[in-house]
Amino acid sequence: MSGILYLITAGFIPAMAAVIIAYGLVKKAPVYDYFIEGARKGLTTAFEILPFLIGIFLAINCLSASGLIGLINLLFQPLFSLLGIPPDLLPLIFLRAVSGSGSLMIVQNIMETAGPDSYAGRAACVMSGGCETIIYVLALYFGVTHTKNMRHTLKGGLIGYFTGVIVSLLVCRIL
Amino acid sequence: MNAAWSAIFLLSFLYACISGRLPLFSETLTESSGEAVQFMIRLAGIMAMWSGLMEVAERTGLISKMSRILLPVTRLLFPRLKNQEALSSIVMSFMANLFGAGNSSTVFALRTMEKLDAENHHAPSASNDMCTFAVVNMAFAPVIPVMMLQIRSDMGSTDPYSVILPSLITAGSTVIVSILACKILERRS
Numbered sequence: 001m002s003g004i005l006y007l008i009t010a011g012f013i014p015a016m017a018a019v020i021i022a023y024g025l026v027k028k029a030p031v032y033d034y035f036i037e038g039a040r041k042g043l044t045t046a047f048e049i050l051p052f053l054i055g056i057f058l059a060i061n062c063l064s065a066s067g068l069i070g071l072i073n074l075l076f077q078p079l080f081s082l083l084g085i086p087p088d089l090l091p092l093i094f095l096r097a098v099s100g101s102g103s104l105m106i107v108q109n110i111m112e113t114a115g116p117d118s119y120a121g122r123a124a125c126v127m128s129g130g131c132e133t134i135i136y137v138l139a140l141y142f143g144v145t146h147t148k149n150m151r152h153t154l155k156g157g158l159i160g161y162f163t164g165v166i167v168s169l170l171v172c173r174i175l
Numbered sequence: 176m177n178a179a180w181s182a183i184f185l186l187s188f189l190y191a192c193i194s195g196r197l198p199l200f201s202e203t204l205t206e207s208s209g210e211a212v213q214f215m216i217r218l219a220g221i222m223a224m225w226s227g228l229m230e231v232a233e234r235t236g237l238i239s240k241m242s243r244i245l246l247p248v249t250r251l252l253f254p255r256l257k258n259q260e261a262l263s264s265i266v267m268s269f270m271a272n273l274f275g276a277g278n279s280s281t282v283f284a285l286r287t288m289e290k291l292d293a294e295n296h297h298a299p300s301a302s303n304d305m306c307t308f309a310v311v312n313m314a315f316a317p318v319i320p321v322m323m324l325q326i327r328s329d330m331g332s333t334d335p336y337s338v339i340l341p342s343l344i345t346a347g348s349t350v351i352v353s354i355l356a357c358k359i360l361e362r363r364s
Contacts, residue, residue: 038230046219116332
């Protein structure tokens with residue numbers, strides 16, 4: 001069963017590319033010319049988001065280099081032990097919202113210390129799979145638009161994020 | 176964003192002074208912009224590739240064909256959106272996310288945001304559709320967290336797949352709550 005799932009997951013993206021190209025050939029379109037044109041547009045977009053990336057990387061790196069993230073963890077620790085949440089998960093819960101690559105390292109750390117099949121280890125996996133790095137995503141998404149005011153996007157994102165955190169903690173306890 | 180960004184920087188600076196981490200802080204300051212550029216370069220290649228393929232799909236009419244099939248689904252989330260290209264772009268972003276396409280799904284999302292922005296006439300304030308798409312797309316998670324499973328089995332887990340069902344339940348409820356949150360928040364503003 002899981003073998004088939006693996007195959008579908010690994011095959012989806014290449015299959016999508018193949019369908020697009022094959023469809024273009026059937027329609028007798030100049031596929032390669034279109035591809036080059038589109039690729040040029042993509043590079044322009046990549047360059048356009050660079051200022052936003054620099055800004056957001058700066059903020060995130062400052063937050064962790066100054067140790068402020070650690071302080072936030074420390075402040076929340078009593079509340080978490082009261083709720084029966086393993087303290088190992090704390091840095092993940094807060095870091096995941098701002099940095100994806102940083103949080104993957106934390107997940108590995110948790111699995112090493114608590115074991116991959118422990119409650120903390122499983123909850124860490126579920127949490128990091130389901131929760132996106134909101135700050136980075138918003139900086140990118142709104143970097144390509146002309147929008148100055150993103151209205152309720154951040155609020156909605158945070159609601160979704162903490163729903164993910166809470167549900168993953170509950171589900172891993174039950175299942 | 177202006178206030179939040181400034182606050183993060185200044186608070187971090189103050190805390191670095193107090194906790195004696197100023198040397199590390201200063202090092203971070205000089206290195207982080209280079210890190211951002213490196214990240215962009217890695218992203219740029221895959222972005223160009225997918226933008227190229229999407230261009231082919233758009234100009235040959237494959238995209239508008241797809242969106243017509245998936246219209247019933249997208250109409251629920253984006254009732255007022257009529258632009259076919261934007262709609263199918265949304266669907267492709269969601270699909271790429273479900274299949275764990277990583278940076279490829281980011282590319283689809285960015286293209287979708289551009290289209291929704293055009294649909295919003297490049298107004299300074301985000302449209303409901305832009306907010307809903309951003310929030311819901313963030314909530315989507317890969318059906319099979321392939322990388323996570325790999326790490327788990329590398330670490331000697333007795334049952335690496337034990338996280339699949341919890342992940343699905345978590346992602347499902349996050350998506351539903353995110354949709355509801357958007358629909359409620361947009362009515363209030």
